[in-house]
Amino acid sequence: MDSKGRSGKGNLLGRGNVLMSGASLNSNQHPYGRRHVNSAGGVLTNAFVASPASLYSTPQPLDPFCQHLPDAFPSTPYTPVGQLFMSASVRSAGPNASLLMHSTTRSITPVTSSKFSHYTTIYNIENMPAPSVMNSKLMTQMYQTTARYTGKEIALRRLVMTTATAEECSAVNERFRHYRHPNLVPLTGVILTDEFVMGSKDVIMEYKFISGAKSLHEEFFLSGRATEGLLWSFACQMVGLLRAFHETSVPLRGLHWSKILYVSVTGRFYFSGIGLVDLQEPKNSSPSIAVMMKQDIQALGIMLFSYPRAIWPHGLMIL
Template sequence: MAASRYNSNDLRRQVGSPRSKGRDTKDTLCRNVVIYGHCRYMDTTCNFNHDQNKPVSGPSDFLSKKSFNADSPSFTPSGQNLGQAKKTTLSSQAANAAPFTPRGVTASTQQNADLTMFNPAGAREFTPSGNTQNYELGNSNMGNGAAQDNGVFSDPFAMNSMAPALANNAPFNPYAGDPSAVSGAGAGFYSSGGAYASVPMQQPNYHLYQPYDAYRGELQPWQRSTYDYFIPAAMREEIQKKMFATQHTMPGLPKLENYHSLFSLDTSHRKNTACFGYHSWVYKAQKVTTGLHYVLRRLEGYRLSNDQSVMSVMRDWKNVRHENIVSFHETFTSQNFGDSSLIFVYDWHPLAKTLAEQHFSSPLGNNRQRYPAVPEGILWSYVCQIASALYYLHNKNLAARCLDLSKILVTEKSRIRLGSCAILDVVQYDHNRPIQELQGEDLVKFGKVILCLATGMPPNLLQSSNTKAALDSLVKYSRSLRDALQFLLSPVAPNGQPHTIAHFLTMIAPQLVQQANNTLRENDEQQYWLAREIENGRIARNVMKLSVILERGDLGSQSNWSEVGDRFQLKLFRDYVFHRVDASGKPDLGLGHMLSCMSKLDAGVDEQIMLTSRDNETVFVITYRELRGMFERAFNELMKFSKSPGL
């Protein structure tokens, strides 16, 4: 050892480090043996070890020969005596000392800690368990190892605390206003969802082309985005919601003779007899013969005593077609609901709301409060549309009779339609009231509807108040609107002549002109977006035709038809349009390039493009006009072998 070279009495006087000896090369394996398997100088000048089976000295043997090791004398400051310095050195018996045990940890914990060390001999082979319950969430007995006990380690993925909550999930109802309340009082109106009741129904994706944020204003005029090629996102979302609402169904409702897939449209389960004198319910249904969707209004407990009333109403109302009236189709009786019901069939307008739901809806259901007044521009739109519908009906010697906030529908932004027409003509057929009297009531009801919207008061509050006082409170509206309401609420003119809808239209003629201008402006906007979608439709048609040509295989007596002749160049054109990559080899998904190329193919322009095969051995320089001819010839050849009419 290095320390044995010096006398123990001279340790304090030792200043420099002891001189190390040279390294012995006899125990070092020769590199020639490691690399080449033998050494040509083994018997001559090479002093290294050439026996691979001989154990090589490890790092511990090498370090033991160094001058600095555990037995070297420790540094002792001059202010301490030799006895204290000797006490700080480690003795050889320190290796046999007992291991350190923290206070408070039992022996079983130490034993478990030793078991956590990996022991290859004690590891068991993986064997799948035949009992599937070992793999359920929250099961502490795992099939391939011992369960953790003593509570020392906690499993972060254990779901024992969440199991009761998952087991008590109520069936999801996508049509309930508050899904959390479905399991309560409203659960009785919806049937069980079966084995998949706990899985929420996936709502449709209304943002197929919707960008993540608004239109980026920093885009240059020559730059385009996906948003620019399609109709506005709000318009597309509204149309898709209407299409989705058309497919709604509700199990548990009966199937009628000519209608099926009924779906309840009532937003309240409270029965009301104020309008018709009978409890009424509204359903959406699909007709068996045509597959079209209609609205069925059912009068509960009505017994038809006079067949002539139904025949007369159908003769008068079946041909009524107006843009502001929900079209009536037929009426019939049914026993499928468990009682005698009279059902009226109307056109289906998805996602339509009544004026009461649009302007007098309260989350607390309080009908005794006042609501914000409707702006004058919207009021004039309602006035002009209702007046147009009444003028059409009165000229046909008919009356609407159901002018109520709960029966007038809002189908678009400000588009309204008179609903539930012809019902009172059947229910009150025996009253034999003059048509002039019924038309006069239409004007009064018309004025009350507009007055409720202008004052923000529901009909139950307006009836209990003074109508003249309500008119006097409309000081923020124009004089022309107040005069129009005064005309409608006064059924008789000062000269004793009854008011008619024709006189009313003469009074509001300036507003009718303004509404006509607004309608034409909206029509121009719709035509603009429709023109864009027509171009996209043509592109989709060409993509379908190109898809039926390529990758077809044999056709008739010609084998591998789609890979030879003109079809091969069409295949290269398909790769040019849809399979482009950038300089780094990543897919190029630029929508503008795809739409531009398909539009040029449809037009057959003279622009030249270069088509390259995937192995870069075949190159074509061709125009879109030539590709258009190949495209048409290939598709016409397919049609000769097809019995279908084609695209």
């Protein structure tokens, strides 16, 4: 017999094996304990994988909320963890618990057209079209969905019964889809269709969805959580956004408090209305680039004038 005790004939145990007598063949052998038969007909079991319950018989305290199990190791490796400690009453009540009381069902818009097959379920952020705060003649509705092939979350703005043409939609899309800025919600697509809602000629504007964002009106004007520090942060971020566009001789257009989003976790403001005004106004009625840039600055001034009123209702200004 060598030093490891594996080559000699007299060694019936081998390494880490325990000889079981004939009387123990019908005892409670754990299913994970591998049994082997040696040349003498004895049954061997691997002591290293045997259940601790079969090696130690220490009494365990009884827990009224747990079910006593004779063996802590299940016979199948796919047994749920809950089977090791959860009582039968808890297991039976778990799947039957109603979670509907704690969850809100989101309404959806079923779209059957193959033109929108690259979207998954389209959820309604706004349940019905409503007049735009910026332009009461424009009816809009917001949705949220996910790109089927990339998994990216998308926000959809529907312009209801618009007069825009396919050429104008394509021009706006090509003009703004390449723009990226830390304070801009990117425009990723513009689609003219009558198949999103059958019988309605709409423009679907596709934007990146900003998770956790709230409107400027909801976050500050209604809740009253506006501060002087946030006012200056808002002013600096919006001036930086305007400068990035105006340096390339491109007016931002549509800067309005209803199109500003705020994410409290990062403290960042986002402009979510890029391309919207360009689709509303015909090309022949658009003013010059210099005039539109001036209108951008005026729009920012109006927002900065309105913002402090959420902090000081009596009209105290710091600008």
